[in-house]
Amino acid sequence: MVEIGGMPILWHIMKIYSHYGINEFIVCCGYKQYVIKEFFANFFLHNSDVTFNLTENTMKIHNTHSEKWRVTLVDTGLNTLTGGRLKRVQEYVGDETFFLTYGDGVADIDINATLSAHKAAGKTLSMTVYQPQGKLGVVDIDTKGNVKGFIEKPKTGNNWINAGFFVCEPKIFDVLEGDHEMFEQQPIARLVKKGQIHAFKHFGFWRPMDTLHDNKELNKLWEQGNAPWKCW
Numbered sequence: 001m002v003e004i005g006g007m008p009i010l011w012h013i014m015k016i017y018s019h020y021g022i023n024e025f026i027v028c029c030g031y032k033q034y035v036i037k038e039f040f041a042n043f044f045l046h047n048s049d050v051t052f053n054l055t056e057n058t059m060k061i062h063n064t065h066s067e068k069w070r071v072t073l074v075d076t077g078l079n080t081l082t083g084g085r086l087k088r089v090q091e092y093v094g095d096e097t098f099f100l101t102y103g104d105g106v107a108d109i110d111i112n113a114t115l116s117a118h119k120a121a122g123k124t125l126s127m128t129v130y131q132p133q134g135k136l137g138v139v140d141i142d143t144k145g146n147v148k149g150f151i152e153k154p155k156t157g158n159n160w161i162n163a164g165f166f167v168c169e170p171k172i173f174d175v176l177e178g179d180h181e182m183f184e185q186q187p188i189a190r191l192v193k194k195g196q197i198h199a200f201k202h203f204g205f206w207r208p209m210d211t212l213h214d215n216k217e218l219n220k221l222w223e224q225g226n227a228p229w230k231c232w
Helices: 009-019 035-043 043-045 084-086 110-122 170-175 186-193 213-224
Strands: 024-029 047-054 058-062 070-074 098-101 105-107 125-130 136-141 147-151 161-168 199-204 204-209
Touching: 009 024, 009 105, 009 110, 024 084, 035 043, 035 070, 058 110, 058 136, 098 110, 105 161, 105 186, 110 125, 110 161, 110 199, 161 199, 170 186, 186 199
Parallel strands: 024 070, 125 199
Antiparallel strands: 047 058, 098 161, 105 204, 125 161, 136 147
16 A cells, blocks of 8 residues: 555556456455555545535535446455465456456556457466566676676566566466465466466566665656556
């Protein structure tokens, strides 16, 4: 629920999906789940002007702004790991293809393109991957020690990282064994062994919210009106 531009990053991610017509969401709640539930329970209070008449004990909401969303908030346990959290919402997901994301990163990702690529690949799981820039510049030096050039924060060779945006088939639940598993470890390893993961390469903007620096950078982009993930 860390904020970008005064709204939780969760809201930003949901707005991205909603732009592509995805308006049904299931949120795996754990630590501080009340904060998430309070946000949606009082959604109008967070997004509209309100008049409170304390004498009459009434409330009037002005300029009502709502979303087309249907949001299910599921208590998946305080100490449950990511694989277990996904397993616990199986009954709400049903038997159709679904999207999955961590909720801690934003991107200018084309959600429809990820779905099309997933269907074409015919795998159980499609993982969006991203080629990050190095944190430091690279100096190009020849055999005589002469500097031939300098590349500021280049792409990191052929290394790709998990960007945290997935498309899943319901049979993914077959490789989830319980609360003790990290989704990124044992379940992913089982799918890799079966050859059931497709990589969707994303070449645009992607940024996680891992550090205070990330938070400041994302808020700066938003305040400058230069947020690449804002597709709505």
